[in-house]
Amino acid sequence: MNDVPRWAQDAAQPFLRAGWTVADVLHALNTRPDGSPWLNSAFAHGTHDWATHRLSAWVDGHGQPRAPRTAVVTQQSAQMRQQQAKRAAEVDAMRATRSGRQAQHAQRARQMLAAASPAAARSMQAPQPQEVERKPADRWERERRDQQAAAAIADGVIAEKDWEPPVEDEPVSPQTVALARARTRARLERERAQSRESTL
Structure with missing residues (x-):
């Protein structure tokens, strides 16, 4: 008082x-x-x-x-923390779902390549070098996926219609980028070969 x-x-x-x-x-x-x-x-x-x-x-x-002002403020703060924790849990769940879908697309791509191209299957079965810190999108991984996709396209066993990319609201996986890059490279090689043949 x-x-x-x-x-x-x-x-x-x-x-x-x-x-x-x-x-x-x-x-x-x-x-x-x-x-x-x-x-x-x-x-x-x-x-x-x-x-x-x-x-x-x-x-x-x-x-x-x-209820006094201090009690109201304390209650509002607790409710805000609960809402923030709920939103954080929802974001984590959404990320986990997207990660799972991306892994499914990656597995599907590997299965398609292995089934369609013997060269790709041998490349995927070959032992890979040990890495101290593995990064899924590092340069070596991108080149290996490019080689697998290019081998399948060069064999003529995988066409663009055989691949269904993830829906637009999902992140584009490294496998999808590698396959698209390999298609472009294979198309350019074919066009160059046709151009050389036409000049002979």
Whole structure:
């Protein structure tokens, strides 16, 4: 009670007994429950009637003090943390789903290449060098996938219609990029070969 003005102590006692802090009482003396500031009053400032009038706005229909400002802020903070945790869990679940779909597309690409091209199958079955830190999209991995895809296309056993890329709202996998790059390279090689033959 030491920080509550003397003229407001009697009016503040029911609120302090209900768990309000001194800061809650001072806030209520200057702010309405809806958050708007008190602008004027029918009573003289700094009197018992003035404090009673302003604090009465913070009483519910049963004559009991409402939840203090500190309790409301604490509850709102807890709800915000719960919402943030929920959104984070949803994002993690979405990423896990996309990662699983990407792995399925990668497995399908390997199966198609192995079934369509003996050269690609031998390349995939060959032991790979050990790496201290493996990065799925590093240069060596991209070149190996390019070679597998190019071998299948050069054999003429995989055409563009045989490959169904992921839907547009999913991330493009490294395998899809490698296959598209290999198709372009194989097409250019064929066009160059045809051009050389036509000039002979």
